[in-house]
Amino acid sequence: MKQDLNEPSISSFGKFKVFKPITNEVTTSNPLHAWLMLGVLIYAGIKRKSLPAAVILLTVLALGTFGLMSLVFRWQIFGGRFQLTFFNLMMPVMGFIISRDFSPRLLWILSVLLPICAAPWLLSIQSRPLVATSSSSSESILIADRESLYFANGRYLEQPYQEMTRLIRESSCTSVGISLPGGAAEYPLWALLGTPASKYHIEWIVAGTPSEKYIDSQFNTCAVICDSCPDEWETFRGLPIVYEDGPYRLYLSEE
Numbered sequence: 001m002k003q004d005l006n007e008p009s010i011s012s013f014g015k016f017k018v019f020k021p022i023t024n025e026v027t028t029s030n031p032l033h034a035w036l037m038l039g040v041l042i043y044a045g046i047k048r049k050s051l052p053a054a055v056i057l058l059t060v061l062a063l064g065t066f067g068l069m070s071l072v073f074r075w076q077i078f079g080g081r082f083q084l085t086f087f088n089l090m091m092p093v094m095g096f097i098i099s100r101d102f103s104p105r106l107l108w109i110l111s112v113l114l115p116i117c118a119a120p121w122l123l124s125i126q127s128r129p130l131v132a133t134s135s136s137s138s139e140s141i142l143i144a145d146r147e148s149l150y151f152a153n154g155r156y157l158e159q160p161y162q163e164m165t166r167l168i169r170e171s172s173c174t175s176v177g178i179s180l181p182g183g184a185a186e187y188p189l190w191a192l193l194g195t196p197a198s199k200y201h202i203e204w205i206v207a208g209t210p211s212e213k214y215i216d217s218q219f220n221t222c223a224v225i226c227d228s229c230p231d232e233w234e235t236f237r238g239l240p241i242v243y244e245d246g247p248y249r250l251y252l253s254e255e
Helices: 031-046 053-072 079-101 104-123 155-170 187-192 210-214
Strands: 175-179 201-204 223-227 239-245 248-252
Touching: 031 053, 031 079, 031 104, 053 079, 079 104, 155 187, 155 239, 155 248
Parallel strands: 175 201, 175 223
Antiparallel strands: 223 248, 239 248
């Protein structure tokens, strides 16, 4: 039976697609490394009897991690990050085989060619480029505002996050609760409030999860930043809404 590539049991977070090489840090892949690795693995299979046992063992273990990852995680457009450990484990194997069995000329070619091919990612990654291009989502990190770079991958967050944290800073509140979905951007809120080296005490507000047992019973919040709270929640722990923008709300003490 033919199975849909986007069957929920084997895929999640986006439609299955083989991306062309792009400089988006979220969905970029490792095509050059993968092709080079495939060639080395084929060669290693042919020359396996001449390889040290340690190299064969590391190769098997590395391939095993890839298989295990494929069993544990369903395919997703962000899956490239999960492959990083596998590529790192394979680097010693590739380095040993290429340096032992191939000519010095090939080593020189690879040492020059690979950095050149990596230049777009090294210099012009879309979100935080050293050299900005037409596909960049921000200015060069040499001139871009630091706060602006927090939102390089989510410009829609910039206005509500800055406004909510501004209102908190202008109040007398120092105990801030956050209630966000699991995939929401949390770190810009911490950065905009200057934590952890600041006067603010920030705690997650959770309910109905295993993390609930770790809630600090002494934490009394006077502000809550909420993403996608139910429409009927006019107050949160007795705090009124003072700011709302789409799914984002700030509940803040009026004292």
